Amino acid sequence: MLDTRIMLEAVPRLLGGMALTLELTLAVLLVGALLAVPIAMAHESRHRSLRLGARGYMLLFRGTPALVQVFIVYYGLGQFEAVRQSVFWFVLRDAFWCAVIALGLNSGAYTGRLLAGALAAVPRGQIDAARTIGLTEMGVLRWVQLPQALRLATPAYGNEVILTLKATSLASTITLLELMGTARVLVSDTFAPYEIFLMTGVVYLLLTFVITRAFGWIERRTRPGV
């Protein structure tokens, strides 16, 4: 049966891995959110070139596996002498930043897509009304469309946060000892995959549970007034 001693002894190191998983998740979400707002605006823009650019970006990052994206940033970019000579090399040779860049670009595409959907879902009449009372195009976007779109997108964004948390496990493939990487090291140390992976799963589930509850709370708090 399961060896409870191995399970308990794994806890401190798994929690250490969890700290890095949380750092990665937060950094990726930040990059993703910063990219998503302009991408969603470009996607809904009146300018054809902006729309095409946003679509191309989404197609590229949603049409290929995140693992490929992580490998291209971490292993791929070093192929070019110019990259290795550049000032960015100290960032691009670091596995943590590579994971944040690759998964952040990925998250930006998915978050941008759902935000664009939410922007498009804001009733047309609201926009016409805002124009009528004299708001500029940017003003309509900033004060009318975006606040409502953010609320509409909240449930889907909660899902995106969970997907991001799980996607950070890919960082273990580029040497990072976050939760999954730590688990793999522990398994090769103990030869007890069931015990270690069970405890790892429990930690992930706890994090997922906290995120789900947090978004339930946010949705209740931001429910529109009657």
Next chain:
Amino acid sequence: MWATIEASLPQLLRGAATTLVLAGASVVAGTLLGLVVALAKLSASGVARSVADVYTTVVRGVPDLLVIFVIYFGGTVTLTAVVGRYVEVNPFMAGTAALSIVFGAYAAEIFRGGIMAVPRGQVDAARALGLPPRAAFLAVTLPQAWRLALPAFGNQSLILLKQTSLVSVVGLEELMRKGVIAVGATNQPFTFYAVVGVIYLVLTGVLTLVLHAFEIRAARGYARA
């Protein structure tokens, strides 16, 4: 550069074929699993509901990579203990099992939603016409639920196609792994991961078109609103 790409292309395409077989097998097994679990979630039995809920909550709450590792490394430990000497699980089998389990969990939620969205009156009418419960479900509820569930189901299939790349981590020589091997041989990581990315893009592009055709077919008989 083009010459090295051309030289590796047959291997990469062989990998892509393995990717498609892996994805296909997982979709079929995962769909069947998802359907059974969806029915368990909708059943009158409290035990069946609880088991189904625990399954979907756990699998959707942990990374797919973890499920793959549990099956691959756990399976190896179990098989070794049973057989008495070191036996490694076949990566293709482990990958198919893991991805089916993951797909089944998402598919169960999608099917449950689809089944619940079929108007109650449809079932009542079928029963009033004398169809037994099983026939009413198969001939009336399921086809309509399928139409409603198809967009989400298609989306999940696209996710699965991309997630097959994770099985490369346990050594299955699908598309991603073939890319890693090509990089090892040529020392051109950007070039070959980009080529691999383009092949994935073609696969997901084709699947998107196929799914669109399915959606149109499933919607026949329904006027566009």
